[in-house]
Amino acid sequence: xxxxxxxxxxxxxxxxxxxxxxxxxxxxxxxxxxxxxxxxxxxxxxxxxxxxxxxxxxxxxxxxxxxxxxxxxxxxxxxxxxxxxxxxxxxxxxxxxxxxxxxxxxxxxxxxxxxxxxxxxxxxxxxxxxxxxxxxxxxxxxxxxxxxxxxxxxxxxxxxxxxxxxxxxxxxxxxxxxxxxxxxxxxxxxxxxxxxxxxxxxxxxxxxxxxxxxxxxxxxxxxxxxxxxxxxxxxxxxxxxxxxxxxxxxxxxxxxxxxx
Numbered sequence: 256x257x258x259x260x261x262x263x264x265x266x267x268x269x270x271x272x273x274x275x276x277x278x279x280x281x282x283x284x285x286x287x288x289x290x291x292x293x294x295x296x297x298x299x300x301x302x303x304x305x306x307x308x309x310x311x312x313x314x315x316x317x318x319x320x321x322x323x324x325x326x327x328x329x330x331x332x333x334x335x336x337x338x339x340x341x342x343x344x345x346x347x348x349x350x351x352x353x354x355x356x357x358x359x360x361x362x363x364x365x366x367x368x369x370x371x372x373x374x375x376x377x378x379x380x381x382x383x384x385x386x387x388x389x390x391x392x393x394x395x396x397x398x399x400x401x402x403x404x405x406x407x408x409x410x411x412x413x414x415x416x417x418x419x420x421x422x423x424x425x426x427x428x429x430x431x432x433x434x435x436x437x438x439x440x441x442x443x444x445x446x447x448x449x450x451x452x453x454x455x456x457x458x459x460x461x462x463x464x465x466x467x468x469x470x471x472x473x474x475x476x477x478x479x480x481x482x483x484x485x486x487x488x489x490x491x492x493x494x495x496x497x498x499x500x501x502x503x504x505x506x507x508x509x510x511x512x513x514x515x
Contacts, residue, residue: 317514331493346378
C-alpha cells in the first residue's frame with residue numbers, strides 16, 4: 256500500500272504544533288502521504304492518480320506542511336541542520352567518514368568538502384543519478400570545482416585507475432552483480448571526465464568514497480564546521496528560502512511528504 260496515514264487529533268484533543276508563524280490548515284483531519292511516482296514506478300508500491308483519489312473522503316486530506324513523524328526543521332535551516340535532521344543517518348555517516356578520511360590524508364579542503372557532500376542526494380532526495388542531483392543542489396553555494404567533482408564521482412566510481420590505486424569497488428559486485436557493465440552513455444561520459452582538468456579532484460572523492468566504516472563510531476557534521484564556514488556559502492535566509500534556482504530541492508527535503 257503506497258499511502259501512510261498520520262492522524263492529527265481532532266476536536267479538543269492536542270494538535271501537532273504548526274510551523275513557527277503559520278498554521279498548516281489541516282488540523283483535525285486525517286493527513287495522507289503519497290509516495291512520488293519516480294520512487295515507486297515498477298514496484299508493488301506504485302499507485303495511480305485514480306488510486307490516490309479513491310482514498311479521499313470527508314475528513315481525509317493529502318499532507319501539506321510538516322509531517323509530525325519528522326524532526327522539525329529550523330526557520331532558516333543550515334547545511335548542518337540537514338545533516339542532523341533530514342539526511343538518512345547511514346548516508347550522512349558515510350559522507351562524514353569520507354570527509355574525515357580525506358582530511359586525515361592532508362588533502363585540499365576542496366576535496367574534503369566534495370567528500371562531505373558527494374552523496375547528499377542519496378541521503379535526502381534521489382539515488383538515481385545522485386551525483387548530478389547532488390551537484391545541482393549545492394552548485395550555488397560551492398566552487399565550480401567542488402560541484403563538478405560531486406557530479407562526476409558518480410561516473411568515475413565504475414572505472415578503475417591503477418595509477419592512483421583505485422579499483423572497481425567490491426561492493427558494486429554485490430550491489431549490481433559480478434557481470435554488470437555500465438551503459439554506453441556512462442562510458443562516453445567517463446572519456447570526457449578522464450580528460451578534464453579537474454579529473455583528479457573527482458578521482459580523490461572516489462578514493463575516499465569507501466563503503467566500510469564503523470557505523471557505531473561517534474561522528475558529527477560539527478567536526479567540519481570550519482571547512483563548511485570557509486567554503487560553503489550558507490544563505491542568510493536558510494537553505495530553501497534564498498530564491499536560488501535550487502531552493503525547491505532543499506524545500507523538498509524539508510517537506511518531503513507534501514502532496515504538491
